[in-house]
Amino acid sequence: MAAEEAEVVSPLIVDTAPDTSGTAAASLAAAVSAAAAAARTGSQAQVSKAALAAKLMSLSGVFAVHKPKGPTSAELLNRLKEKLLAEAGLPSPEWNKRQKQTLKVGHGGTLDSAAQGVLVVGIGRGTKMLTSMLSGSKRYIATGELGKATDTLDSTGKVTEEKPYDKITQEDIEGILQKFTGNIMQVPPLYSALKKDGQRLSTLMKRGETVEARPARPVTVHSISLLKYQPPFFTLDVECGGGFYIRSLVSDIGKELSSCATVLELTRTKQGPFTLAQHALPEDRWTINDIAQSLKRCTSLLPEELTFKKSKSEPSSDQALSCGYITLRETKREDDTGIAFGSSEELFFGVLFRPRER
Numbered sequence: 001m002a003a004e005e006a007e008v009v010s011p012l013i014v015d016t017a018p019d020t021s022g023t024a025a026a027s028l029a030a031a032v033s034a035a036a037a038a039a040r041t042g043s044q045a046q047v048s049k050a051a052l053a054a055k056l057m058s059l060s061g062v063f064a065v066h067k068p069k070g071p072t073s074a075e076l077l078n079r080l081k082e083k084l085l086a087e088a089g090l091p092s093p094e095w096n097k098r099q100k101q102t103l104k105v106g107h108g109g110t111l112d113s114a115a116q117g118v119l120v121v122g123i124g125r126g127t128k129m130l131t132s133m134l135s136g137s138k139r140y141i142a143t144g145e146l147g148k149a150t151d152t153l154d155s156t157g158k159v160t161e162e163k164p165y166d167k168i169t170q171e172d173i174e175g176i177l178q179k180f181t182g183n184i185m186q187v188p189p190l191y192s193a194l195k196k197d198g199q200r201l202s203t204l205m206k207r208g209e210t211v212e213a214r215p216a217r218p219v220t221v222h223s224i225s226l227l228k229y230q231p232p233f234f235t236l237d238v239e240c241g242g243g244f245y246i247r248s249l250v251s252d253i254g255k256e257l258s259s260c261a262t263v264l265e266l267t268r269t270k271q272g273p274f275t276l277a278q279h280a281l282p283e284d285r286w287t288i289n290d291i292a293q294s295l296k297r298c299t300s301l302l303p304e305e306l307t308f309k310k311s312k313s314e315p316s317s318d319q320a321l322s323c324g325y326i327t328l329r330e331t332k333r334e335d336d337t338g339i340a341f342g343s344s345e346e347l348f349f350g351v352l353f354r355p356r357e358r
Helices: 023-041 044-058 073-088 124-135 170-180 201-206 246-256 288-299
Strands: 005-009 012-015 061-067 105-107 116-123 138-146 148-150 159-162 182-186 217-230 233-240 261-271 319-330 339-341 345-355
Touching (some): 061 288, 073 116, 073 288, 138 246, 170 217, 170 246, 182 246, 233 261
Parallel strands (some): 116 261
Antiparallel strands (some): 005 319, 061 116, 105 116, 138 261, 148 159, 182 217, 319 345, 339 345
């Protein structure tokens, strides 16, 4: 039979900076051991799992996913993490909850459970880049309903007030939007991710505890336009900065029109350079390979100052772990550098510790 060679995994780099306490390197080392064990048992499926685990633990950067209505942003991250760990054959977060997590994942800006759209995710060292995403520009399409107010300022809450809206015209709405453009002051909603004594205000509200309204704070609205008005519903296109609440905006618009209003639909269409249409991965593409490709595309969109740079505080002895390749080939002899199994196959796994590049 003619000799055949199939590459199982391409070259990988895993950063083992001090802040990870060697967790990523240890996880990859375990994957290497698993690959060797799989080779001895002759299980190509196990070799593939070990290669996927190594690739997963090497991922670092930011990418975007499509958050649907329903789950909270935190719940969606847990779902993402479970899918990736399961694909790589690694323990789930639940099994590992009392141990230091081997896979670091975070998001760069909460979306309400009733909202959908772009959610920027950081993985590995990319979690350190999420602060800039919180303060960066975001864009939303929001549909509000005039004449109705709720305690959560959206359709998930209890109706607290109803007022007439029949005399409000499209010109009335367009005429007041300028008041909500630029640098303005905004009172955040009581049902929010803001915290008091370490607990979210929304959690305290759901418990029935008394929560005082936060003082108005400065926020920025880059642009706002009315896309559609079909009473009592109106649709806005809003681009804003960090810390801005669309629910508060819609409520304030209702008050400015001598009525009231609440959010019915909310979609984040853009966050930083990432758009819903072009960059947000749907759940059926939450795979290790798809995310690796997305990381490459998304990283190229970030400004240079956000890309990974070596911190001056990191000691010069830091090392990067380079995983060369895993190759399965058919052969009639055993190479000195290979691990032979069976009579005609061998596995090569190249691993090299090298100094970090300066």
